[in-house]
Amino acid sequence: MSERPTYMISTAIPYANGAPHIGHAYERIATDAFARFKRLDGYDVLFVTGMDEHGQKVQRTAEKEGVTPQQFVDGIAAQFARMGEALNARADDIVRTTQERHKEAVLDIWRRMEARGDIYLSKYSGWYSVRDEAYYDESELTEREGKKYAPTGTPVEWVEEESWFFKLSAYAEKLLAHYEAHPEFITPEHYKNEIVAFVKRGLSDLSVSRTTFDWGIKIPPRPQTTANHVMYVWVDALTNYITATGWLTGGEKARYWPADAHVIGKDITRFHAIYWPAFLMSAEAPLPKQIVVHGFLFSRGEKMSKSLGNVVGPQELIDRYGVDQLRYFFLREVPFGNDGNYSHEAIVMRINADLANDLGNLAQRSLSMIAKNCDGAVPKKGAFTDADRDILAQAAGVLEKARAAMDAYQPHHALAEIFRVVAEANRYFAGEEPWAKKKTDPARMETILYVTAETLRRLVIPLQAFIPEAAGKFLDSLGVGPDERDFAHAGEGNALQEGAPLPPPAPVFPRFVEEELS
Numbered sequence: 001m002s003e004r005p006t007y008m009i010s011t012a013i014p015y016a017n018g019a020p021h022i023g024h025a026y027e028r029i030a031t032d033a034f035a036r037f038k039r040l041d042g043y044d045v046l047f048v049t050g051m052d053e054h055g056q057k058v059q060r061t062a063e064k065e066g067v068t069p070q071q072f073v074d075g076i077a078a079q080f081a082r083m084g085e086a087l088n089a090r091a092d093d094i095v096r097t098t099q100e101r102h103k104e105a106v107l108d109i110w111r112r113m114e115a116r117g118d119i120y121l122s123k124y125s126g127w128y129s130v131r132d133e134a135y136y137d138e139s140e141l142t143e144r145e146g147k148k149y150a151p152t153g154t155p156v157e158w159v160e161e162e163s164w165f166f167k168l169s170a171y172a173e174k175l176l177a178h179y180e181a182h183p184e185f186i187t188p189e190h191y192k193n194e195i196v197a198f199v200k201r202g203l204s205d206l207s208v209s210r211t212t213f214d215w216g217i218k219i220p221p222r223p224q225t226t227a228n229h230v231m232y233v234w235v236d237a238l239t240n241y242i243t244a245t246g247w248l249t250g251g252e253k254a255r256y257w258p259a260d261a262h263v264i265g266k267d268i269t270r271f272h273a274i275y276w277p278a279f280l281m282s283a284e285a286p287l288p289k290q291i292v293v294h295g296f297l298f299s300r301g302e303k304m305s306k307s308l309g310n311v312v313g314p315q316e317l318i319d320r321y322g323v324d325q326l327r328y329f330f331l332r333e334v335p336f337g338n339d340g341n342y343s344h345e346a347i348v349m350r351i352n353a354d355l356a357n358d359l360g361n362l363a364q365r366s367l368s369m370i371a372k373n374c375d376g377a378v379p380k381k382g383a384f385t386d387a388d389r390d391i392l393a394q395a396a397g398v399l400e401k402a403r404a405a406m407d408a409y410q411p412h413h414a415l416a417e418i419f420r421v422v423a424e425a426n427r428y429f430a431g432e433e434p435w436a437k438k439k440t441d442p443a444r445m446e447t448i449l450y451v452t453a454e455t456l457r458r459l460v461i462p463l464q465a466f467i468p469e470a471a472g473k474f475l476d477s478l479g480v481g482p483d484e485r486d487f488a489h490a491g492e493g494n495a496l497q498e499g500a501p502l503p504p505p506a507p508v509f510p511r512f513v514e515e516e517l518s
Ligand code: ME8
Pocket: 011, 012, 013, 014, 015, 022, 023, 024, 026, 027, 052, 237, 238, 239, 240, 263, 264, 265, 266, 267, 268, 295, 296, 297, 298
């Protein structure tokens, strides 16, 4: 058993009713960056994702496609698995809600809630949106052309059937007390304020089973009813997080529960910040530490949609721009928690300005000078000037600031800080003019090249969380061994050693050339 502190992080589990879209890719990339950052920082990390495969929505889509629901979800799950690989964002586990281990976890939670006296049989009559898999109050609906719609814009239908209920109303006060005692439970804060306001208006009991379709986890026979009930898909889906750890039954991974962060989009905060903690309180299980909410991404590039077709999926963007480029763009461009836009122009701007010009050029110029003038080895340090010490200190300070930003789930701030120092390092390099010292003061040239290379090392180590493949190549070029790349090795004590051999540098971030768009 590991003695390192544990850290568990999850994505939402996508509905298995369609191909992955850019919102799924964004959530996966961000969660992967948080997981990688913690891993580099010495944590024992469990990064989980999954597939939400039950429910009426999936059943109806499978019927339309003329296949069984299981065949249908198998195909979609394979597409999502490929997306995770393509994004270089592989999770440690993928919980599919049709798996046996998951069914057991859900029935376990159910029995615990039942034992608590929180489950009772009654009749549900009200409005249901199949697309949201959610119930809505009459007061929340709008009407257009005789049809009623949920606040999310999806159509609702009238449902009237026998149902098991969960006593959600009994948890309003306890939830409010939890939000109060743990102000960081829902982050960013404005999402918390929405949830607190919602709970303060009072909670109704929640219908947690359905009888009019069967694609779900079956509730075991109970003396009160002869009807066949399947679990409400959100009770089923939310439990995936605990399935991944086996906490309910014990076992080796149980140490990861409670999760540190559930990363989700803003449309499903109610389920994660109200229902899920209430279910867990009822089941007497510890609550996740944070619900980390991101905004929605929208495509705002006519040019992009013209040249790439109407549907721009994650794979097309990876093929067009490169995986690290895409990861960097989303994490740097979108203030985490806010909505964001992506367009061809915005992506190309980030690639060319930040990755190619600033980071790529700094590495390329300094490393190729080292290769030519220092026998392909780490240059000699010599005596440091104030300018040398200053840039090295700035690079050394980056990690702490990046860590604070990542602890607050603000990856754009972490990247802004790293790239602020990349820009400083470019100014240092340009100002010191090592090429001019080549003839007049070769020792000084070596010192400048040493300082630049060591600055790069310190900056690229945290960048591994965001642009893992490219950062790995930079570290290869700097001769940094595979065991010297975590944050414990980022400091001065592990600085580059004079005379250590370096491989020939390879360009990492080429400029994006417009003609390539044909
Ligand atoms: O909600 N931009 O699945 P899902 C950013 N199965 N994020 C987006 C987005 C967009 N345009 N569209 C969706 C579900 N998302 C449930 C989750 S968890 C126990 C069950 C996000 O496939 C969305 O907010 O509709 C959610 O976090 C994730 O993608 C999966 O959405």
